[in-house]
Amino acid sequence: KAGVTQTPRYLIKTRGQQVTLSCSPISGHRSVSWYQQTPGQGLQFLFEYFSETQRNKGNFPGRFSGRQFSNSRSEMNVSTLELGDSALYLCASSLPRGLYNEQFFGPGTRLTVL
């Protein structure tokens, strides 16, 4: 079974631009979560989608948004990029089995904001 895929793998943008990242979950997984990872802050939860609905949201500004499509693929968007948005953005998919919700990560998208 193919794993979680993320595109693009690397991105370089300048301040003020916007960016869209894509995530395709493992086949059959309907829940997708997004995380930001930086050396200083570690892994921070952005949001989770299930059945095209945002089910949970972390403590990030409104510049960070996401959506999920009917095929469970998900995108996240960051508008008005800031230098501090430089990070590894990770997507994780899971079967929505409630308590037993093991998440599997994709390879990530490394975003550099200049």
Add this chain to the structure above:
Amino acid sequence: QKEVEQNSGPLSVPEGAIASLNCTYSDRGSQSFFWYRQYSGKSPELIMSIYSNGDKEDGRFTAQLNKASQYVSLLIRDSQPSDSATYLCAVKRDNDMRFGAGTRLTVKP
């Protein structure tokens, strides 16, 4: 107090030794507990999940959970240089997953 705390390390053990990684969490309602391994420049990889008090063994890995003490640990027996990585503890309640900052483990040949 951080929601999920891990010893920041780095932790260094000789090859063949037992590596012990610890994690405490603040939310008593936490239901599921996970250990991830992350090699430098790579994404986290799930290595263990545990849901009830006690020990769970998988090969060289043993996860231990004590909900009363709000403590979860990971033991790696017969540590190998290939185990050198950052180990992340994750704690979940309902749909909310929280990660610790990770412990960097180095296994020296």
